[in-house]
Amino acid sequence: MIIELQKLLAGIINTLEEEVGPDVAPGKARAQFYSCLDLLNNLAAKLDWNRSLLSTEIAGVEDTLRLTLPLVEKVAGSRRGGGAEFSTLASNIAGVLAEEAADGELFARRVRLNEVLEEAIARINAPGAEDGLDEDGREAIEQAAATLREHLRNQTLRDAMYLKPMMLGKISQG
Amino acid sequence: MIEQLRAFLESKLEGAEDLVVSDLVRHTEGFSLETFSFEAVWNVGGEQHSQRYVARREPPAGLLEPYDLEPQFRTLAAIADTPVRFPRVFWYESDPAVLGAPFYVMEWVGGDVPIPALDAQGNSPFGDEGERLSLGRDFAAILADIHQVDWKAKGLDFLGVPRDGRDAAERVVDFWHGYAERSRLAPMPMMTEAFCWLRRNLPSEAPVALLHGDYRTGNFLARDGRITAFLDWELVHLGDPMEDIGWASCRLWRGDSSYVGYLLSREEFSDWYQAAGGFEFDRARIHFYEVLACVKMAAIMLTGVKAWDDGRTKDMRMGFFDQQVAGMYASIAEILGIIELP
Numbered sequence: 001m002i003i004e005l006q007k008l009l010a011g012i013i014n015t016l017e018e019e020v021g022p023d024v025a026p027g028k029a030r031a032q033f034y035s036c037l038d039l040l041n042n043l044a045a046k047l048d049w050n051r052s053l054l055s056t057e058i059a060g061v062e063d064t065l066r067l068t069l070p071l072v073e074k075v076a077g078s079r080r081g082g083g084a085e086f087s088t089l090a091s092n093i094a095g096v097l098a099e100e101a102a103d104g105e106l107f108a109r110r111v112r113l114n115e116v117l118e119e120a121i122a123r124i125n126a127p128g129a130e131d132g133l134d135e136d137g138r139e140a141i142e143q144a145a146a147t148l149r150e151h152l153r154n155q156t157l158r159d160a161m162y163l164k165p166m167m168l169g170k171i172s173q174g
Numbered sequence: 175m176i177e178q179l180r181a182f183l184e185s186k187l188e189g190a191e192d193l194v195v196s197d198l199v200r201h202t203e204g205f206s207l208e209t210f211s212f213e214a215v216w217n218v219g220g221e222q223h224s225q226r227y228v229a230r231r232e233p234p235a236g237l238l239e240p241y242d243l244e245p246q247f248r249t250l251a252a253i254a255d256t257p258v259r260f261p262r263v264f265w266y267e268s269d270p271a272v273l274g275a276p277f278y279v280m281e282w283v284g285g286d287v288p289i290p291a292l293d294a295q296g297n298s299p300f301g302d303e304g305e306r307l308s309l310g311r312d313f314a315a316i317l318a319d320i321h322q323v324d325w326k327a328k329g330l331d332f333l334g335v336p337r338d339g340r341d342a343a344e345r346v347v348d349f350w351h352g353y354a355e356r357s358r359l360a361p362m363p364m365m366t367e368a369f370c371w372l373r374r375n376l377p378s379e380a381p382v383a384l385l386h387g388d389y390r391t392g393n394f395l396a397r398d399g400r401i402t403a404f405l406d407w408e409l410v411h412l413g414d415p416m417e418d419i420g421w422a423s424c425r426l427w428r429g430d431s432s433y434v435g436y437l438l439s440r441e442e443f444s445d446w447y448q449a450a451g452g453f454e455f456d457r458a459r460i461h462f463y464e465v466l467a468c469v470k471m472a473a474i475m476l477t478g479v480k481a482w483d484d485g486r487t488k489d490m491r492m493g494f495f496d497q498q499v500a501g502m503y504a505s506i507a508e509i510l511g512i513i514e515l516p
Contacts, residue, residue: 169291
């Protein structure tokens, strides 16, 4: 779910029409092909990403960021010589959690939350991130890293549940 | 296209007269370079010559873009007298006016390209255990041959020479990180987790060797139980030999088998590679490069998605990665110990 659904469907329809249609043999196959295309054209305007999938992912990121926030604040406070980058991260996490998604903007909300989640992963797991931290800070950064990994685990397993086996052999062999 | 190829060959084959190009075939295997084979017949001083050639052309968009065929052409030309099995290359043309995009011409080598997956009838890509073992031995031995190329003597410094094993690792991590970033369409939390892991676990010591860069089942031609040639050298570079081993061992090339590349067990790979003169297997470095392999494959998939999203290609073989990259993220999670896959 990287590309927005309407754009993805428009591209699929375009590829089918221009790249596949001309090579479909006349007769039964062509009749079936254009029937499918007609249906896809009409369905496209009525479809959206599954709200339940998006909502589950959004809730998962929000929960993770809520758990991570106090740990990041602790890291920011325990860093000798200042923890400005962790203060900024804490502020960004608090900011995104305070935002509310307007109706129909779940996809955008998911993107925004994952941007901050990714920022947290990059900051907390960066080489040397634990340098200059006192014992409490080290413990907090380890907990934060584990919390983020737990989310990655849960989201990966959720995504995998809906993933059909890749048809690499058929695609490669043509 | 036949006329363009004919004119090109005429300019290259000294003294050629009555040159005829025929039987042009576009090959659909592979996701990267456009591949055409064709027959050429000509006379020199009344004597008839013929040869089947292959032209490999940069595609308008692809999984390994941006393309530059010159380094692989120069490398293959430089190692022509080594035991490495690959199609010998003849000419490189950088002028897009000649054939629509830069291309090179190489010899045609017979054989099939086994894919690491069951075929439409549910059959294994390799006929029987004997064929698997025979191809597996070749697979390990050819990699050892590549890694033993004296790249300094062959003048391959233009590929970029890492200072040491750590520098080699850092270079490829930087390269694939940049590659993934260029294709960014959405947040990539799993990729970021993996890149942080890679940067925290850079190996320190390693030899520097010539690497194929895309050494795997699906990139070789096989006939009668032997590998006739290794193809697809777009990612050739200098680096840690364990990088090729980590890539070849990637879960994606295992398919539904437990074998590396659907071909050989890890023990067989190690034994046969080293028996052919390859480097000692280093489990820690192989693990590092297996993590990189998953990240690299995800970055390649994201490049396809981006090319398709940009409208630079209508090839659905790029667009379908929009969903399938989730499977690659699962492979990253598995190799980092975040999840266990069956």
